[in-house]
Structures are given as C-alpha cells and as structure tokens.
Amino acid sequence: MTTHARAGATPHAQGDASPGASGFFRRYAALQRKEVRQLLRDRANLVVGLLLPLALVLLFGYGLSFDVKNAPVAVVLEDHSPIALEIAQSLHGSAYLSPLRAASMAEAERLIREGKVDAIVRVPMDFSRQMGQGSARIQLLLNGVDSSTASTLEGYVGGAIGTWALKQADRAGDKAAAAGVEVVQHMWFNEAGDSRWYLVPGLIVLILTLLGAFLTSLLIAREWERGTLEPLFVTPVRPLEIVLAKTVPYLVIGTIDLAMCLLAARFLFAVPMRGSVAVIVVAATLYLLVSLLLGLFISGLTRNQFQASQLALLTSFLPATMLSGFIFDLRNVPAVIRAISQVLPATHFMDLIKTLFLAGNNWPMVLRDCSILAIYAVLLAYATGRQLRKTLE
Numbered sequence: 001m002t003t004h005a006r007a008g009a010t011p012h013a014q015g016d017a018s019p020g021a022s023g024f025f026r027r028y029a030a031l032q033r034k035e036v037r038q039l040l041r042d043r044a045n046l047v048v049g050l051l052l053p054l055a056l057v058l059l060f061g062y063g064l065s066f067d068v069k070n071a072p073v074a075v076v077l078e079d080h081s082p083i084a085l086e087i088a089q090s091l092h093g094s095a096y097l098s099p100l101r102a103a104s105m106a107e108a109e110r111l112i113r114e115g116k117v118d119a120i121v122r123v124p125m126d127f128s129r130q131m132g133q134g135s136a137r138i139q140l141l142l143n144g145v146d147s148s149t150a151s152t153l154e155g156y157v158g159g160a161i162g163t164w165a166l167k168q169a170d171r172a173g174d175k176a177a178a179a180g181v182e183v184v185q186h187m188w189f190n191e192a193g194d195s196r197w198y199l200v201p202g203l204i205v206l207i208l209t210l211l212g213a214f215l216t217s218l219l220i221a222r223e224w225e226r227g228t229l230e231p232l233f234v235t236p237v238r239p240l241e242i243v244l245a246k247t248v249p250y251l252v253i254g255t256i257d258l259a260m261c262l263l264a265a266r267f268l269f270a271v272p273m274r275g276s277v278a279v280i281v282v283a284a285t286l287y288l289l290v291s292l293l294l295g296l297f298i299s300g301l302t303r304n305q306f307q308a309s310q311l312a313l314l315t316s317f318l319p320a321t322m323l324s325g326f327i328f329d330l331r332n333v334p335a336v337i338r339a340i341s342q343v344l345p346a347t348h349f350m351d352l353i354k355t356l357f358l359a360g361n362n363w364p365m366v367l368r369d370c371s372i373l374a375i376y377a378v379l380l381a382y383a384t385g386r387q388l389r390k391t392l393e
Contacts, residue, residue, distance in 0.1 A: 068152045069332050070098040072117040074108040077101070078125040083168075087123055087138070090164035096156045108141075112188065113359060115351075118143045119153050137182050144190025145358045147198040149329050158183050189274075189358040197272070200265045201357045202326040204258075205350050206317070208284065211257055212291025213298070213316035214309065215250045220299035220388075221308045239388035243381055247292050254288040265357075275356030279366060283356065286373040287349040291316065293380035294345075300387040320346035345376050 075088050091099040100117070102108035111117045122139040130136035140157055142150040165181040190197045223229035262280070265271045273280065295312055302308045321327065323337065324346040330338050341347045352369040355362050 068149055068156065068329060069096055071096060071119070071149070071153050071156070071331075073097050073099045073153075073157065074102040074111050074117040074120045075099045076105050076108050076120060076122045078105075079123050079127040081128040083128050083131060084123045086168075087121075087161065087164055091121065091157070091160050093163075094156060094160045097153075097160065112141065112143050114362060115143070115145075115355065115359075115365070118146075118149060119157060121157060131181075135182070137184050140183050140185040142185060142187050144187040144193070145198065145354050146329065147187075147190050147193060147195050150187060150190070151193075154185055158185075196269045197358060198354070200269050200271045201353045202324075202350060204261045204265065204284070205287070205324065205326065205346055205353060206320055207261060208254065208258065208288050209291050209320040209346055210317050211254055212250075212288050213295040213312040215253070216246065216292045216295035217298045217308045217312035218305050219246050219296060221303050221305045222299075224303040225305060239385040240381070242388055243293075243296065243384050246296060247289070250292055251285075251289060254292065255285060258284050258288065271357060273357055274360040276361055279361060280353065280356050283349065283352055283366070283370055283373070286370055286377065287345060290345045290373055290376045290380065293377060293384060297380050297384045297387070300384055316346075319344050320350075323347065324350040326350055345373055348372050 073091065075091060077084050077088055088099065088101070091097050099121070102111065102120070105120075105122065108117070108120045108122075112120055120139075120141040122141070124130075124137065124139065127136050127138070138161060140154065142154060144150050161181060161183055187193055220229065258281070262273075262277075266273060294316055295308075298311045298315065299308045302311060319341075323330075323341040323344055325341070330341050330347070333341075348369040352365060355365055
C-alpha cells in the first residue's frame with residue numbers, strides 16, 4: 001500500500017517539477033500564448049474591442065452636436081413697415097437660424113405642422129404703432145415635438161431680436177427702448193413643456209428595437225449550435241415558412257409589449273396621442289416586424305449565439321439610440337452621418353411616432369415612412385429566406 005501511494009504521488013510531483021517563480025512564469029507564458037492566439041482567431045471580438053471604441057469616440061466627438069444650426073424659421077410680416085422688415089433681416093444675421101418668408105399665418109402653420117419649419121416668428125400688423133408707444137410684441141410659435149431643440153431655438157430667436165432692439169435703442173439714444181420689445185412664445189404640440197412628451201415616444205422605438213432584434217437574433221444560431229435545424233432540411237418545408245414560423249410568435253409577444261408601452265405612455269406619463277391610435281399601432285407593428293426580421297437575418301448570418309448578440313447590438317440598438325434623432329438633431333450632424341442615419345429604419349420610425357403622438361396624423365409622412373418600413377420588412381424576409389434556401393438546397 002505504501003509503495004502504491006508513493007507511485008501515485010510521483011506524477012503529481014513531476015507535474016510541479018518547475019518549482020518557485022520560474023515554474024509559475026513558464027506556465028503563465030504558455031497560457032498567455034494560447035489566449036492571444038484564440039483572441040486573434042476570434043475576429044468578432046477583436047473588431048468589437050478595437051473598432052467600437054474608435055467609432056464611438058469619432059461619432060460623439062466629431063459627428064454629433066447638441067447645437068442647433070440653420071434651423072428653418074417661418075417669418076410672417078403682417079406689418080410691412082421698414083422697422084418690421086429690419087426685424088426679418090436681423091434673423092438672417094444669425095448663423096443658427098434659416099428664416100424663410102411665409103405669405104400668411106395659414107401657410108406658416110401648414111409648414112410647422114408638416115415639420116418643414118421649427119418655429120414661426122409673427123410680426124403683428126400694428127407692430128410699428130406699438131413701437132411708437134414704447135411697447136411692442138412679437139409672437140414666437142415653437143414646434144414642441146423636439147422640446148430640447150425648441151428651447152434652444154427660443155434663445156436664438158430671442159437673442160437675435162434682442163440684439164436688433166439694442167441697435168434701435170442706440171440709434172434713438174434711448175437705452176430703455178430696448179426693453180420695449182417683448183417676444184411672446186408659445187409651444188405647439190407640447191404646451192406643458194414636459195420633456196417626457198418628447199422622450200417617451202422615443203423610448204418606445206428603443207424598446208421595440210431591443211426586443212425585436214435580440215429576441216430573434218439567437219433563434220437560428222441556437223438551433224445550429226444544438227443541431228436541431230438539420231432535421232428540417234429533409235422535410236418539404238420551405239425557407240419562407242421557417243422565417244414566418246420563427247417570426248410570428250415573437251411578433252405576438254412584441255405586440256403585447258407595444259400595448260403595455262402605449263398604455264404606460266398614456267396613463268402613467270400622460271403623453272397625448274393626437275394621432276390615430278390605429279395608425280400608431282400599424283406603424284409600430286411594421287417597425288417591430290422589421291426589428292424581428294433583422295435579428296433573424298443576423299442569427300442566420302452568424303450561426304453563433306454570442307456573435308449574433310454582439311452584431312445585433314451593433315447594428316440595431318446602438319444606431320437606434322445615437323443616429324435616429326432620439327438624442328441629437330440630425331440636421332446638425334455632418335452630411336455623411338446624416339446619410340447613414342437615413343438608411344436606418346429606426347430614424348424613419350422615430351420621426352413618425354413623435355409626430356403621431358404630439359402633432360397628429362401627418363398623412364404624407366405616414367405613407368412615406370410606413371412604405372419605407374414595409375420595404376425593409378420584405379427585403380429582410382427575402383434575405384433571411386435566401387440564407388436558409390442555400391442550406392436547404
């Protein structure tokens with residue numbers, strides 16, 4: 001027994017034949033070489049580790065800005081006196097504003113409802129008479145669908161008119177005259193000035209993106225890893241049928257989540273729904289379908305659950321957060337990034353759902369953006385089916 005125990009102990013002693021620090025470093029170096037080789041072979045991790053931080057730094061540091069530049073502003077001059085024309089000209093002197101003349105308030109209101117201008121500056125017909133009396137008012141109507149842009153724009157317009165008033169006071173030699181011009185602002189579509197009215201519809205977009213892409217991004221990859229997809233290849237089942245079968249259950253789950261989001265927006269956060277609820281549901285369901293099909297396409301492309309989850313994050317949730325207009329006004333970013341943002345389905349749905357919630361049914365926008373989402377759904381369904389057809393054939 002003693003001899004047997006010693007014989008059994010010999011291999012253990014030989015395994016630790018390199019005692020002390022030298023043995024530790026030798027074993028560590030071998031393990032380190034193995035891990036480095038594995039990292040270099042795993043290109044997905046390498047790309048995420050090296051390129052993602054660089055992309056985020058460039059995107060946030062250079063491409064995105066909270067400033068508002070060249071914001072379109074409709075100017076309505078009901079008073080055509082020289083002093084009123086000077087006010088309109090003073091708005092042209094600001095690098096942050098892009099004024100355009102509107103023939104009437106009806107035309108200006110149409111422009112702001114269609115989202116073509118962010119504000120209306122109205123000079124009333126008795127403005128010159130009010131100025132002569134030492135107290136005049138200018139009306140400023142702001143598009144409150146994007147409350148942060150509206151607040152910034154309010155400061156820009158007020159600053160431009162305030163600068164003009166000071167120049168007028170200098171000419172007249174009366175410093176107190178500058179205080180005689182009052183800008184009376186009114187926020188359209190967000191009368192309460194509540195940021196939740198702006199944020200909650202955007203959060204619905206992010207939630208549907210996250211749920212849709214991540215719910216289905218693991219489906220095909222999981223079946224490839226478990227070997228449960230191959231039995232389908234010997235059956236008469238068609239690729240489109242596989243795509244539909246995998247999409248429909250999660251579409252039902254996503255629709256339930258959408259209903260909860262809409263109820264929370266209306267009754268918990270008191271966000272108005274000025275557009276048709278049916279139109280909101282149809283548009284949101286279309287976008288949810290696009291997100292689900294994108295996740296399914298990624299799952300079939302990678303055939304690996306870990307890589308599928310990474311790719312889904314990089315191609316759906318992060319772009320939807322940063323490049324859809326949820327945080328930044330896309331008109332203030334470079335043309336290249338703005339062009340990239342227009343490729344994303346989230347950009348079109350973000351603009352649409354905010355308008356439907358706060359401004360109402362803008363039918364040209366509804367038809368345009370829903371058509372774009374429908375085209376994305378068809379293309380993704382076809383692309384996913386093609387992936388499976390290659391394998392089935």
